Structures are given as structure tokens and as C-alpha cells.
Amino acid sequence: MRPMMNKRERSETFRNRLAQALERQGMSRSALARAAGVDRSTVTQILDPEETRMPNAHLAAAFAAALGVSADWLLGLSDRPETAGDLLASAMSLTEADVARIDERVVHWHREAEGFKIRHVPAALPDLIKTDAVMHWEYGVRGEGYAERAIAARAEILSWLSDGTSDYEIAFPRHQIEAFARAEGYYRGLALAARLEGLGHMRELAAALYPRLRISIFDSPRLYSAPLTVFGPRLAVVFLGRFHLAFRDAERIRALSAHFDWLVRDARVDPSRVPAFLDALTAEIRGVGAAGVP
Numbered sequence: 001m002r003p004m005m006n007k008r009e010r011s012e013t014f015r016n017r018l019a020q021a022l023e024r025q026g027m028s029r030s031a032l033a034r035a036a037g038v039d040r041s042t043v044t045q046i047l048d049p050e051e052t053r054m055p056n057a058h059l060a061a062a063f064a065a066a067l068g069v070s071a072d073w074l075l076g077l078s079d080r081p082e083t084a085g086d087l088l089a090s091a092m093s094l095t096e097a098d099v100a101r102i103d104e105r106v107v108h109w110h111r112e113a114e115g116f117k118i119r120h121v122p123a124a125l126p127d128l129i130k131t132d133a134v135m136h137w138e139y140g141v142r143g144e145g146y147a148e149r150a151i152a153a154r155a156e157i158l159s160w161l162s163d164g165t166s167d168y169e170i171a172f173p174r175h176q177i178e179a180f181a182r183a184e185g186y187y188r189g190l191a192l193a194a195r196l197e198g199l200g201h202m203r204e205l206a207a208a209l210y211p212r213l214r215i216s217i218f219d220s221p222r223l224y225s226a227p228l229t230v231f232g233p234r235l236a237v238v239f240l241g242r243f244h245l246a247f248r249d250a251e252r253i254r255a256l257s258a259h260f261d262w263l264v265r266d267a268r269v270d271p272s273r274v275p276a277f278l279d280a281l282t283a284e285i286r287g288v289g290a291a292g293v294p
Contacts, residue, residue, distance in 0.1 A: 005076055007052060007054070008052050009076075010054065010075065010076055011051070011052045011053070011054055013075070013076035014046070014054060014055070014060070014074055014075060014076065015046065015047055015048075015049070015051070017069075017073060017074050017076070018046065018047065018063060018067075018074060019047060021067040021068075021069050021074070022067065024067075025067055025068065027066075027067065029043045029044060029047070032063065032066055032067070035062070035065075035066035036059065036062035036063055036066050037062060038059065038062075042059075057071075060074055060075060093245075093246045093248075094243050094244070094245055094246075095243065095244050095246065096242060096243055096244075105244070106153075107153055107156060107157070109229070109231050109235060109237065110157055110160060110231070111160070112231060112232075112234070112235065113166065113231035113232040113234070113235070114160070114165055114166055115165050115166060115232075116166060116231070116232025116233060116234075117166065117167040117168075117169065117232060118166060118167070118168050118169065118229065118230065118231055118232065119169045119171075119229065119230040119257060119260040119261075120168065120169065120170045120171075120228075120229045120230075121170075121171050121172065121225045121226070121227055121228050121229070121260065121263065122170065122172055122227055123227040123239055124172075124176060124186060125172065125176055125177065125180055126170055126172070127150060127153070127154045128154060128157060128158065128161075128168075128170070128205075128213075129170075129201065129202045129205050129206075129215070130154070130198060130201075131194070131197050131198050131201045132151055133194045133197060133198070134190070134194055134197075134198045135147050135150050135151055135154070137190055137191075137194060161209065161212060161213060162209070166212075167211070167212050167213075167214070168212065168213050168214070169214045169215075169216070169260070169264065170213070170214070170215045170216070171215075171216040171217070171218055171225070171260060171263045171264055171267065172215075172217060172218075173217070173218055173219070173220035173223075174217050174218065174219055174220060174268055174269070175220050177217060177278075177281065178281070180195065180198065180199075181195055181199060181281040181282075181284070181285050182285065183195060192285065195285060196282060196285065196286070199278050199281055199282045199285075200282070202215075202278055203274075203275050203278040203279065203282075206271070206274045206275055206278070207275050210271060210272075211271070214271040215271055215274045216263065216264045216267035216269065216270055216271055216274075217267055217268060217269035217274065217277065218263050218264075218266065218267040218268060219267075219268045222266070223262075223263055223266055223267075225259065225260075225263055226238055226239070226240075227239040228256060228259075228260070230253060230256050230257050230260060233250070233253060234248060234253070235247070235248055235253070236252060236253045236256040236257070238256075
């Protein structure tokens, strides 16, 4: 609980914070007086170190509005100078995702989380574990150079992961990897050779980078998640297709982290069993391929 201030302490806090806000905004006393609708002498009197009289609520609110800070902060009732609207905006933001090229924000968010665990639920299979051939097949339709930029971004994140400063957990539904292996749905038309190479590459990464890279596969009829990434304790992002919904407040980051941990806890295939699961899928499609089914 915040300790109770006496009248002199609160007056001193108000005076000091008002002076700080004036200096930060580069605003003169005369400009503040005009914005608040009072005489300059009123501002001068309030800033006088010998003055213990507090302004009324209306004047405190007028000063706060003119300076872009919260009245609670001026009065010593809060340690955050931002207004409620600014606090909400900093805690949650909606930004348009650049689907025409690799979104540099995502790479920046990975760098920002260096040293912390990243939890990731992809919209499809994660680029991190795809081969070049699969990425060319998937992203070629998005325009010239897109696949190359996606491959470069993937290489940067893999290099960052290989340095060993951060852990990376990925969870995705079982039907995604099965659709990839069997060339169903989204992956219809992907050649058998590309699928076999892709499964082998996933297996190699899952084994080589474990435990820094941990892949869990959950059963989508029982569990569901929207695409999201939790970048350590400071940022969580939900992917909405055209937009990123980013949260920076601790409560929502903890909630989304707990949601991810629920997926992992109830996963059908845990990280230690992923290589064997991929081996079984590989054996299955090799048999299908031998029978002449693409």
C-alpha cells in the first residue's frame, strides 16, 4: 500500500512533478497558464518552494491535460506519468502485418527476447523447421524475392537459436504435420521428394537442437490455439492474419504463457518423441509413394 503523504509532502511532490513535466515538454510557465486558463502568477505561486497550498481538482486536471500526463501522477497517487489512454496503448497495440514481404518487426521481436524463452504456435508449420524447397513452393506465389527473404529471416533466427542464449518452444496441431506429409489441404500438390526431405530436415533439427528447441504436437480435436508467440516476459503477440495484436502488460503475457504451457502439457507427442513420430510419418508416405500415390 502506498504510504500516506501529509499536506507538505503532497504539495512538494506536485510542485516537483509539475516542474519535471514542464521541462520534459519544453513548455514555459506562460504557455502552461494559457493552456490551463489561469494567470501566470498562479503557476508561479504553485511552483514556489515555500508554497504549501494545493491546486483544486479542476486545476490539477487542467495542468495534467496541458502537459500530457496523468493528474494522479502529479498528485503523487501514481508512479506512472502516462495517461490512462497512453498506458492502455502501450500495453496493447494492433499493427498491420506486412504480408507482401518479411515483416521486420517479427525479427526485431526475436532479438528483443534474447536470453528468454520464446513460445510459438504457428499459423501453419513454422518456417523455422522448413527446407528451402518447401519455402520456395509455399512462398513463390507471393512475388519475386519473397521466398529468399523468408529463407534469410529463418537462417537468422536459427543462427540466433544456435548461439544457445534462448530456448524456443513450438507447439502445433497434429493435423498440420500429417497434412504436410500426405500432401493434403494446404499442402496439396507438394511433391513427394520435397515432403520426404522436409520431414528429414525437421527430424534432424528436432534432434540436433534439443533441448534448446522443443517441439510439441497436440491433438486439435481436443485442444485449440490461435497463432501466437510469447517473446519472453515482455511481449506476447497474437497473429490475426492482416494484423498483429501485441500485448506488453504482465497479466496478459502470463495468461498467454499459461495457455501455451497447457498445450504443451496435454500434447499428444512431447519433444522427446517427435523424432520417432516423424520417422513413422516418413515410413508411411514412403509406402504410399511406392504404391504410386503422389
